[in-house]
Amino acid sequence: MKPERFDPADYFHKVVDCQWACPAHTPVPEYIRLIAAGRYADAYMINWESNVFPGILGRTCDRPCEPACRRGRVEKEPVAICRLKRVAADFKDDVRPRMPAKSEFKNGKRVACIGAGPASLTVARDLAPLGYEVVVFDAEPKAGGMVRTQIPKFRLPEEVIDEEVGYVFDLGVEFRHGHRVESMSAFLAHDWDAVFVGTGAPRGRDLEAPGRKEAAAHIHLGIDWLANVAFGHVTKISKRVIVLGGGNTAMDCCRSARRLGGEDVKVVVRSGFEEMKASPWEKEDAMHEGIPILNYMVPKEFRHVGGKLTGVLFEKVRAEYDAKGRRSLVPSGEPDEFLECDEVLVAVGQENAFPWIERGIGIEFDKWDMPVVDQETMASTLPHVFFGGDSAFGPKNIIWAVAHGHAAAVSIDRMCHGLDPSVRPHPGYSLISQKMGIHEWSYDNAISAQQRLKVPLVENRKALGDIKLEVELGFDVVRAFEEAQRCLNCDVQTIFTEKLCIECDACVDICPMDCITFTADGPEGDLRARLNAPANNVEQALYTSDALKTGRIMAKDEDVCLHCGLCAERCPTGAWDMQKFNVKLPRAGASCRSTA
Amino acid sequence: MTFLPKPKFRHPAIETNELGLTHRDYEGSISTLCAGCGHDSISSAIMHACYELNLPPHRIAKLSGIGCSSKTPTYFLGNAHGFNSVHGRMPSVLTGANVANRELIYLGVSGDGDSASIGFGQFAHSIRRGVNMVYIVANNGVYGLTKGQFSATADKGAKLKKGAVNSDSPIDLVAMALQLGATFVARSFSGDKGQLVPLIKAAIEHRGPAFIDCISPCVAFNNHEGSTKSFDYVREHNEAVNALDFVTERAPITTSYAPGDMQVVRLHDGTFIRLRKVGADYDVHDRIAAMNYISTREASGEVVTGLIYLEDHPEDMHDHLDTVSTPLNRLGDAELVPGQAALDKINAGLR
Ligand SMILES: Cc1cc2nc3c(=O)[nH]c(=O)nc-3n(C[C@H](O)[C@H](O)[C@H](O)COP(=O)(O)OP(=O)(O)OC[C@H]3O[C@@H](n4cnc5c(N)ncnc54)[C@H](O)[C@@H]3O)c2cc1C
Ligand SMILES: Cc1ncc(C[n+]2csc(CCOP(=O)(O)OP(=O)(O)O)c2C)c(N)n1
Ligand code: SF4
Ligand code: SF4
Ligand code: SF4
Ligand SMILES: [Mg+2]
Numbered sequence: 005m006k007p008e009r010f011d012p013a014d015y016f017h018k019v020v021d022c023q024w025a026c027p028a029h030t031p032v033p034e035y036i037r038l039i040a041a042g043r044y045a046d047a048y049m050i051n052w053e054s055n056v057f058p059g060i061l062g063r064t065c066d067r068p069c070e071p072a073c074r075r076g077r078v079e080k081e082p083v084a085i086c087r088l089k090r091v092a093a094d095f096k097d098d099v100r101p102r103m104p105a106k107s108e109f110k111n112g113k114r115v116a117c118i119g120a121g122p123a124s125l126t127v128a129r130d131l132a133p134l135g136y137e138v139v140v141f142d143a144e145p146k147a148g149g150m151v152r153t154q155i156p157k158f159r160l161p162e163e164v165i166d167e168e169v170g171y172v173f174d175l176g177v178e179f180r181h182g183h184r185v186e187s188m189s190a191f192l193a194h195d196w197d198a199v200f201v202g203t204g205a206p207r208g209r210d211l212e213a214p215g216r217k218e219a220a221a222h223i224h225l226g227i228d229w230l231a232n233v234a235f236g237h238v239t240k241i242s243k244r245v246i247v248l249g250g251g252n253t254a255m256d257c258c259r260s261a262r263r264l265g266g267e268d269v270k271v272v273v274r275s276g277f278e279e280m281k282a283s284p285w286e287k288e289d290a291m292h293e294g295i296p297i298l299n300y301m302v303p304k305e306f307r308h309v310g311g312k313l314t315g316v317l318f319e320k321v322r323a324e325y326d327a328k329g330r331r332s333l334v335p336s337g338e339p340d341e342f343l344e345c346d347e348v349l350v351a352v353g354q355e356n357a358f359p360w361i362e363r364g365i366g367i368e369f370d371k372w373d374m375p376v377v378d379q380e381t382m383a384s385t386l387p388h389v390f391f392g393g394d395s396a397f398g399p400k401n402i403i404w405a406v407a408h409g410h411a412a413a414v415s416i417d418r419m420c421h422g423l424d425p426s427v428r429p430h431p432g433y434s435l436i437s438q439k440m441g442i443h444e445w446s447y448d449n450a451i452s453a454q455q456r457l458k459v460p461l462v463e464n465r466k467a468l469g470d471i472k473l474e475v476e477l478g479f480d481v482v483r484a485f486e487e488a489q490r491c492l493n494c495d496v497q498t499i500f501t502e503k504l505c506i507e508c509d510a511c512v513d514i515c516p517m518d519c520i521t522f523t524a525d526g527p528e529g530d531l532r533a534r535l536n537a538p539a540n541n542v543e544q545a546l547y548t549s550d551a552l553k554t555g556r557i558m559a560k561d562e563d564v565c566l567h568c569g570l571c572a573e574r575c576p577t578g579a580w581d582m583q584k585f586n587v588k589l590p591r592a593g594a595s596c597r598s599t600a
Numbered sequence: 601m602t603f604l605p606k607p608k609f610r611h612p613a614i615e616t617n618e619l620g621l622t623h624r625d626y627e628g629s630i631s632t633l634c635a636g637c638g639h640d641s642i643s644s645a646i647m648h649a650c651y652e653l654n655l656p657p658h659r660i661a662k663l664s665g666i667g668c669s670s671k672t673p674t675y676f677l678g679n680a681h682g683f684n685s686v687h688g689r690m691p692s693v694l695t696g697a698n699v700a701n702r703e704l705i706y707l708g709v710s711g712d713g714d715s716a717s718i719g720f721g722q723f724a725h726s727i728r729r730g731v732n733m734v735y736i737v738a739n740n741g742v743y744g745l746t747k748g749q750f751s752a753t754a755d756k757g758a759k760l761k762k763g764a765v766n767s768d769s770p771i772d773l774v775a776m777a778l779q780l781g782a783t784f785v786a787r788s789f790s791g792d793k794g795q796l797v798p799l800i801k802a803a804i805e806h807r808g809p810a811f812i813d814c815i816s817p818c819v820a821f822n823n824h825e826g827s828t829k830s831f832d833y834v835r836e837h838n839e840a841v842n843a844l845d846f847v848t849e850r851a852p853i854t855t856s857y858a859p860g861d862m863q864v865v866r867l868h869d870g871t872f873i874r875l876r877k878v879g880a881d882y883d884v885h886d887r888i889a890a891m892n893y894i895s896t897r898e899a900s901g902e903v904v905t906g907l908i909y910l911e912d913h914p915e916d917m918h919d920h921l922d923t924v925s926t927p928l929n930r931l932g933d934a935e936l937v938p939g940q941a942a943l944d945k946i947n948a949g950l951r
Contacts, residue, residue: 566607
C-alpha cells in the first residue's frame with residue numbers, strides 16, 4: 005500500500021502529533037527535552053521562534069496540541085505541554101542577547117499593521133528583522149490586544165505581556181498607540197507596500213429578552229466588562245451575580261466577579277455541561293473557586309423592580325438529536341426557574357465589526373459581512389491587504405492569531421520580492437540518527453510511568469482576595485522534570501531500511517505496543533485489519549515498506565508507538581534506526597523565497 | 601541485549617484471552633540475548649501459543665539446561681515454574697518433576713549443544729520413556745553461549761564465520777526422535793511463526809513425548825554465507841510438508857480446501873488440528889515413511905519442516921509405570937509414608 009508519493013516532510017511531521025496540531029507548529033518534544041535538561045533559555049527561544057509569546061501562551065494557550073498528544077492515547081492524560089512552556093519562560097535567564105538585532109539594513113518596504121494584538125505583532129516580529137519598516141497602529145494606549153484588555157490578570161500577569169510585547173518592539177517596530185484607524189480608504193492612501201488588518205473581533209453579542217433595556221444598568225456585556233476590569237474602571241461587583249454563557253469569556257467573567265466581591269456567582273448555560281465551549285480546565289478552575297455551573301437553562305426574562313434587577317427567569321430545556329445527530333434544545337416541560345441576582349454578565353459570543361472599512365474599495369465582504377480571506381495566504385481581495393487573527397475568520401485564539409501572522413508575513417515577503425504569494429514553498433526537513441552505541445541513544449528512551457502532574461495553585465482564600473494575583477504557581481523545576489519525562493519524543497522517528505532487514509522478527513517480538521507486523525501487502529483498509537494489533541485509528545498513518553525477501557512487507561502502525569527505540573535496539577542489522585526529525589517550515593525571509 | 605525494562609504500557613485495544621490475560625501477561629523479564637537471536641522468536645512463539653490456549657502460566661513448568669537457548673525460559677512466562685539445570689540434564693530433571701506431579705504442563709527448552717552433545721543420552725531416554733512433555737530444541741548448529749563452536753547438529757561441510765569447515769557427521773534430532781518413539785515430531789523455523797505457533801500449541805495439547813526441532817539462527821556466530829542454519833539458507837531450502845491450523849473448537853470445521861488436501865487430526869482432549877498438505881502427499885501417521893521421507897529430502901539438501909509424525913493414541917510414562925494420578929504434593933503423610941508393614945509387603949513380593 006505504499007502511497008504514490010511518500011512525502012517525508014509531511015509524513016514525519018504528522019507523526020509528531022503535538023507539533024502537527026499546533027497551528028504555529030512549535031517543535032514541542034524538542035523544547036520539552038531541553039526543559040528536562042534544565043536548558044530553559046534554549047527551550048524558550050525555540051518557542052519564541054515558532055509562537056512569539058511563550059510566557060503568554062504558557063499560561064493561556066487553548067492548547068490544541070494536548071488533545072492530539074500521543075501520551076493521551078497510551079495512558080490517561082496528555083503531557084502538560086502548555087504549562088511546560090511556561091516553565092521555559094519562568095526559569096530562563098536573560099534572553100535579550102539571543103534576540104535578533106535591530107536590522108541595520110532597510111529594504112525600503114513599508115508595512116502597516118492595524119491593531120496591536122498577537123496577529124499583528126507576529127507579522128511585525130517576522131518582518132522587522134528582514135529590513136521592513138513596520139508600523140503598528142492601535143486605538144489603545146498599550147499593545148497586546150485582547151491579551152491585555154480581556155484576559156484577566158490572575159491568569160496572565162501584566163509583566164509577562166510587557167516583556168513579550170517588548171521583545172517585538174525592541175526589533176525596531178514603530179508603535180502608534182491611541183490611534184484608531186477610522187477610514188480604510190484614507191489609510192490606504194498612504195501608499196503602504198502592504199497592510200495587515202489584525203483588529204480582532206471586538207464586539208460582544210447581546211442577549212435580547214424582556215427587561216434587558218429597563219435593567220440595563222445592572223446587565224453588562226462580558227468582554228466590555230472585562231476590559232473595564234483590566235483598565236481598573238470597574239473594581240467591584242454586587243454579591244449575587246449570574247454569568248450567562250458557556251465559553252471561556254464566561255469563565256473569566258465569573259472568576260473575576262468572585263474576586264471583586266461576588267459571593268454568590270453562578271454560571272448558567274443553555275447547552276449541556278459537556279457541550280460548553282469553555283475548555284475543560286477553565287470549567288474546572290471556575291468550579292474549584294466555588295462557582296456552580298447550571299446547564300440546560302435558557303434565559304427568558306430579566307426581572308426587575310423599577311429598573312433594579314431582581315433576577316433572571318429561565319426556561320428549562322433538554323437536548324434532542326435528529327437522525328443526523330444534530331442537536332436541538334427543546335422545552336423539557338419542567339416549570340420555569342427564577343434565580344435571584346443583583347447583576348448579570350452576558351458572555352454569549354463575540355462578533356466582528358468593520359465599520360471603518362468602506363465597502364467598494366476592493367476589499368470584498370461575504371454575506372455574513374466578513375472579509376473574503378484566503379485560508380493559506382491570508383490575502384484579501386485587494387492584493388496588498390491581508391487579514392489575520394480574529395479579524396480574518398471570526399474569534400479563535402492567540403495561537404491561531406500567531407499562525408495567521410506567520411502566514412501573512414510569508415505572503416508579504418514574497419509579494420514584496422515580486423513573487424506570487426499563493427505559491428508556497430514546500431517545507432524542508434532533516435532526519436538525524438540518534439544512535440550513540442549499541443543500546444545508547446542521544447535521547448532518554450526510557451518510558452516514564454508517571455501520570456500527569458497538576459500545576460499547584462494559590463489557595464482560594466488568598467486568590468479570591470486579589471484580582472491581580474496570579475492563581476497558578478507554575479511547575480517548580482522538579483515537577484517540570486517529571487512532567488517533561490512523560491513526553492514520548494515523537495519527533496525521534498522509527499526509520500526502516502528494507503534492504504537491511506533479514507525478517508528475524510526481533511522488532512515484532514520486543515515492541516511493547518504491537519506496532520510492527522510483517523505481512524502480505526494489501527490495500528490500506530485490509531492491511532489495517534490484519535496487523536498484530538488492530539489499527540483502528542485511521543487518523544494515524546501506517547508506515548510501510550516495499551516487498552522484503554520473503555515477499556511480505558513491514559507495516560508499522562504509528563498510533564501508539566512509544567518511540568522507545570526497542571525495535572532499533574533489537575534489530576541485529578540496523579534496519580531500524582531512531583532518527584530525529586526536524587521540519588523546516590518556510591518563514592518570512594530566504595526560506596520562503598526559495599522555489600524548491 | 602537491552603538494558604531498559606520493557607515499558608509496561610500496552611496497546612489500548614490489546615485483546616485478552618478467556619482468562620482475561622493479554623499476550624503480554626505471558627512475558628518474562630527482558631531478554632539478554634543478542635539482538636535478532638532466533639531464540640527470542642521461539643520465546644515469543646511459546647508466549648503466543650500459551651496465550652492462545654488460555655493456559656494459566658502457573659500451571660506450566662519450564663525446564664532447561666545450559667546455553668543461550670537454555671537461558672530463554674527466563675524471558676517468557678514469568679509466572680510459571682522454572683528450573684535451570686546443569687548442562688544437558690534438563691530431561692532428567694523434567695522426568696523427575698513429571699513423576700512427582702503429572703498435572704503441570706512440562707516445557708523442556710534446550711539447545712543443540714545441550715541436547716545433541718553433552719545431554720544426548722538424557723534426551724534419548726526421556727523420549728523413549730514417553731515422558732509427557734514438549735521438548736523444544738532451539739537448533740542453531742553452534743554453541744552460541746561459548747562463542748560459536750560447531751555443535752553436533754552442524755551439517756558436514758558447513759563453514760564457520762572465519763572459514764573452519766565441519767568434518768563430522770551431523771546428528772539429526774528429528775530422525776533420532778522418530779526412532780526413539782516420540783509420539784509427536786515436528787521441525788520448524790524461528791523465522792516462521794505462522795508455522796511455529798500452531799505446532800507448539802498442538803505439541804502442548806498432545807499427551808506424550810512431543811519433540812520440536814526448531815532451527816534458530818545464531819545471528820552472532822552462524823548467520824553467514826556457508827552456514828546451513830542461517831535465515832537465508834533455511835528460507836531457501838525450507839520444504840514444508842504441511843501447514844497447520846490449530847482449531848480449539850471441539851468439532852472439526854469444514855473448510856474450503858479440496859478433501860485430498862486436508863487432514864483433520866483429533867487430539868486427546870477433543871481439540872482438532874487441520875493439516876493442509878503442501879507439495880507431496882505426506883501421511884503424518886506413518887513413522888517409517890516419515891523417516892524415509894526426511895532422509896531422502898535431506899540428502900538432496902532440503903530442510904523438511906512441519907508436523908512430521910503424529911501418533912493418534914499416544915501412551916505416556918505414567919501409563920507404563922502405573923503411577924498414582926494425584927500429584928505427590930497433594931498426598932498426605934499416610935499415603936507417602938505407608939509404614940513398615942507396607943514396606944515388608946513390597947519386599948515380600950520381590951522375593
Ligand atoms: C475574555 C477573553 C478571554 C480570552 N482568553 C483567551 C485565552 O485564554 N487564550 C487564548 O488563546 N485566547 C483567548 N482569548 C481570545 C484571544 O484574546 C484572541 O483570539 C486574540 O487576542 C486575537 O488576536 P488578534 O491579533 O486577532 O486581535 P486582538 O487581540 O483582538 O487585538 C485587536 C486589536 O486591534 C485594535 N483595533 C481594533 N480596531 C482598530 C482600529 N480600527 N484601529 C486601531 N486599532 C484597532 C484593538 O484595540 C485591539 O487591541 C480570549 C478572549 C476573550 C474575549
Ligand atoms: C558441564 C559443562 N560443560 C561445558 C559447558 C560449557 N558450555 C556452556 S553452553 C555450551 C553449549 C551450548 O550450546 P547450545 O545448547 O547449542 O546452546 P546455544 O548457546 O547455541 O543456544 C557449553 C559447551 C558447561 N556450561 N557445562
Ligand atoms: S508525547 Fe511528547 S512528542 Fe508525543 S505528542 Fe505528546 S508532547 Fe508531543
Ligand atoms: S519505538 Fe519501536 S519498539 Fe518502541 S513502541 Fe515504537 S515501534 Fe515499538
Ligand atoms: S550468541 Fe547466538 S545463540 Fe547466543 S544469543 Fe547471540 S545470537 Fe543467540
Ligand atoms: Mg546451539
